[in-house]
Amino acid sequence: MLRDMMTSLRNTESRNIIQALVVFLFKLRSGNSNNTIAAVLGLERPQQVSDFSASILSSFEKDVLPSRFGIQAANRQHLIDQTAPVAKILYDIRGDQLGLVCDGTYLRHEKSSNNEYQRKSYSGQKKAPLCKPFTICTTNGYIIDILGPYYATDNDAKILESILNDPNGLITLLQEGDKFFLDRGFRDVIQKLSNLQFQALMPALKGKRKQLTSIEANESRMVTMVRWVVEAVHGVISQKYKLLHNQFDNKMIPNAALYCKIAGFLINTFGKRYVSEVSSKNEIIAQINKIKSLENTLLQECEENRWGRRKTLFQPLQSNDVLDFPEMTEQDLITFFTGTYQLKQSISYLAELITEDNKVDLQFLKETADIIKIQVRSRHIKAKTYNCYIHYQPHSIGTSGIKRHYCDCANGARTIGCCSHVAAIIYYLSNARYLAKIVNPAKILTNIFDSNVIPVINEDSDED
Known part of the structure; x- marks a missing residue:
């Protein structure tokens, strides 16, 4: 198929077209050095x-x-035909509207002896020299274009603004009312998109507050249910095309844009489109639309009764004593979490919660035993712990058994799905504890640097 597209290429005495194509694709896929590729082939x-x-x-x-x-x-x-079902239903995208997802990614390369370029290519966030390809795709992951690369010092908002300012570029495809699904890094370009009569959808900004409101958290979750596809695209590029994932040779930087576009073309042509796990279930999407404006009443109850401060209101409990918690299948959990992300994260959180005797320490509200509380440690901040509360229907089966839930983390007030901290508890009590074995991710790393014997060098090694 690719061979037939390359109409200007001819066989020569030193190589034929198929041979050249195999060598190129091998390099793109493996990222190996020329010496290694020459030896292998x-x-x-x-x-x-x-x-x-x-x-x-x-x-x-x-x-x-x-x-x-x-x-x-x-x-x-x-x-427009590439619009994902979940985007159509959640955001009522009409047949004449286009939904786009944009995001920048990173192409790490070697340090440069050109000091001016080195300053522009050094990322203070990643602590490495790099350039930034910028991906524009539809809501099902079909790649429209990969633009750039841009300097590491250019943020996503600045890049998108420059793209919109090009009269012969993306703007030629757009019409008033088209929707952009973006992350928080695009906050500085939202006003420009609005001025151009486009609708920009972005997760809410927390600012100096400790937590998003229920409505803000719900709207943020709805945005991520659509814009995750661009992260998936970048993940596939890194996984399949190691040349773009490994450290890029500086001699190849002039062709970086071409390599990125080729990778995008290959994914469009031979890859699959991305469909959310719940997008095919219209009843789930309908339920999300129904509860997206629903306030978290458990949050209100928690604040009114000061559950976070009044420890005497709760009685200690171990997970093996909670015999009436709702049971769920893995598919039930994916449906309740509105995707697999929280399920994957819950496995990591659960590894820290389970004690040596395979139990989890809980608490229950003395006034009503069907509200439980557990503290879950942050995976980012060592000293940070979140209070999680779950109100459930005893002796029930399926997702309807979880009446309410709340966590005091940034996104814990949402009523669409739940945060990863609450997900870890629900996953364990409803499913994981009945398994023959609970996976402990990368357990070998837990104590890898622990040592009771720390050698001390008493002599100056310079004498050697």
Whole structure:
């Protein structure tokens, strides 16, 4: 298929087209050095890898990409047809509206002896020299274009603003009412999008507050249910095309944009579209739309009765004594969590909660035993602990058994799904404790640096 697209490429005495294509794809997929690739593929010289790759790059640039990938090759109706079902239902995207997801990613490379470029390419956040490709895709992960790369010092908002200012670029595909699904890094470009009559949807900003409101947390979750696809695209690029994931050779930086576009084209052509686990279940999406404006009454009850401060209101309890907690299947959990992310995170949190005798220490409210409390440690801040509360229907089966839940973390007040801290408790009590074995992620790392014997060097090693 690729061979037929490369109309300007010809066989030569030193190589044929298929051979050059195999060498190029091997390099793109493996990220190995020219010496390694030459040895594996039986080439006479490592320089042949560079020569073959250069010819394929040139053919992609001339023959393949202009009519098959990028903003200039895009058809608006085709892009509208790539709208994910979950986006259509949650945000009422009409048949003439386009939904886009944008985000920048990183392409790490070597340090440069060009001091001016080194300053522009050094990321203070990542503590490494890099450039930033910028991905624009539809809500099902179809890649419209990968632009740039841009300097490491350019933030996502600045990059998107420059893209919108190009009269021959993305703006030619857009119409009033189109929707952008963005992360918080785009907050400085929201006003410009609004001025252009586009709708920008972004998770709420917490600011100096400790927690988002229930409505803000719900709206934030709805945005992430749509915009996760761009993270998935970047993950696939890193996983499949190691050349773009490993440290990029500075000599190849002039072709970085071309490599990124080729990777995007290959994913569009041979990859799959991304569909949320719950997007095919219309009843779940309908339920989300129904409760998205629902306040968290357990939060209100917690604040009114000061549960977080009055410890005497709760009685200690162990998980093996909670015999009436609702039972759920793994699919029930995915449905309740509105995806697999919280389920994956809950496994890591659970590893810290389980004691040596495979129990979890809980507390229950003395006034009513169907409200339990547990403290879950933050995975980012060592000294931070969150209070989680769950109100359940005893002796029930399925997601309806969880009446209410609340956590005092930033997103813990939401009523659509739940935060990862609450998810860990629900996962354990409803499902995991009945398993023959509970996975402890990367357990070997827990005590890897613990040692009772710390050697002390008494002599000056300079004498050696």
